[in-house]
Amino acid sequence: MSIRPRKQFGQHWLKSEYALDQIIEAAELKQSDRILEIGPGTGILTRRLLKTAGVVVAVEIDRDLCTKLVKTFANQENFLLLQGDILSLDLDSHLTSFPKFAHPNKVVANIPYNITSPILEKLLGSVAKPAANPYCTIVLLIQKEVAERLVAKPATKAYNGLSVKTQYLASCEWITDVPARAFYPPPKVDSAVIRLRPQPSQETVDNPKKLENLINMGFANRRKMLRNNLKGIIDGDLLTQILEQLEINPHCRAEELSLEQWIALSSAILINHAT
Numbered sequence: 564m565s566i567r568p569r570k571q572f573g574q575h576w577l578k579s580e581y582a583l584d585q586i587i588e589a590a591e592l593k594q595s596d597r598i599l600e601i602g603p604g605t606g607i608l609t610r611r612l613l614k615t616a617g618v619v620v621a622v623e624i625d626r627d628l629c630t631k632l633v634k635t636f637a638n639q640e641n642f643l644l645l646q647g648d649i650l651s652l653d654l655d656s657h658l659t660s661f662p663k664f665a666h667p668n669k670v671v672a673n674i675p676y677n678i679t680s681p682i683l684e685k686l687l688g689s690v691a692k693p694a695a696n697p698y699c700t701i702v703l704l705i706q707k708e709v710a711e712r713l714v715a716k717p718a719t720k721a722y723n724g725l726s727v728k729t730q731y732l733a734s735c736e737w738i739t740d741v742p743a744r745a746f747y748p749p750p751k752v753d754s755a756v757i758r759l760r761p762q763p764s765q766e767t768v769d770n771p772k773k774l775e776n777l778i779n780m781g782f783a784n785r786r787k788m789l790r791n792n793l794k795g796i797i798d799g800d801l802l803t804q805i806l807e808q809l810e811i812n813p814h815c816r817a818e819e820l821s822l823e824q825w826i827a828l829s830s831a832i833l834i835n836h837a838t
């Protein structure tokens with residue numbers, strides 16, 4: 564590989580054809596698709612995307628890579644490269660000057676692992692404020708441990724606050740494992756491809772901000788019972804009563820509650836219950 568990877572930007576070049584095939588297949592690309600790729604790197608995934616999708620907008624932070632990418636894809640009319648930080652870049656306003664690339668409908672990317680959570684929040688929004696115009700499909704290659712959390716079921720080791728909050732915002736599917744040896748240089752951990760399909764939650768939520776606070780507080784200390792983690796906002800006896808009404812074990816821990824139970828609990832705890 565001619566371009567030396569930079570650690571500061573989480574650069575690990577994907578070299579597995581199998582992983583690339585899986586990413587492309589999971590994205591279910593069509594000619595009408597407008598793709599956002601985060602971190603095109605040397606362009607290995609970009610090349611595949613350009614073959615099948617309508618247009619590709621790529622955001623790359625590394626100036627030297629951008630210089631190379633511009634040369635590599637000089638003749639591609641369906642490719643737009645933006646140099647910048649995906650976390651701070653205002654994509655919509657940049658794309659107003661390039662109507663052909665405006666409003667990407669899918670995200671497909673092998674992202675830098677150190678900024679996975681902020682990227683997820685940028686793409687999905689938060690429980691309190693979901694993204695206004697969500698992407699229809701998001702296919703990401705991420706650290707395996709995080710991928711496990713995104714798809715985790717209640718009462719399993721991987722299930723945590725990130726699981727509940729992400730599953731509230733999107734359906735999360737496991738696509739495939741990607742071992743560390745599939746990259747150059749190999750990262751210290753294994754990876755996985757996941758597919759997210761953002762969706763409005765099925766349940767009606769009276770106050771999403773309250774739900775988000777409840778999940779954050781509930782998972783604050785994993786070893787404590789939910790009742791103890793929520794002491795700061797609701798009296799223990801009252802919470803026990805509410806949990807019993809919802810047919811939830813009053814001695815449960817946060818990781819035992821399903822998304823539907825978190826939503827039911829949030830609705831049952833009135834603001835004026837707070838101590």
Ligand SMILES: C[S@@+](CC[C@H](N)C(=O)[O-])C[C@H]1O[C@@H](n2cnc3c(N)ncnc32)[C@H](O)[C@@H]1O
Nearest residue numbers: 572575576577602603604623624648649673675
């Ligand atoms: C794991 S590499 C993937 C590169 C390439 N897509 C591949 O699959 O081989 C992550 C890429 O994201 C870029 N990157 C890192 N931080 C970024 C940020 N904040 N905004 C945009 N790109 C970023 C890196 O420079 C690198 O090209």
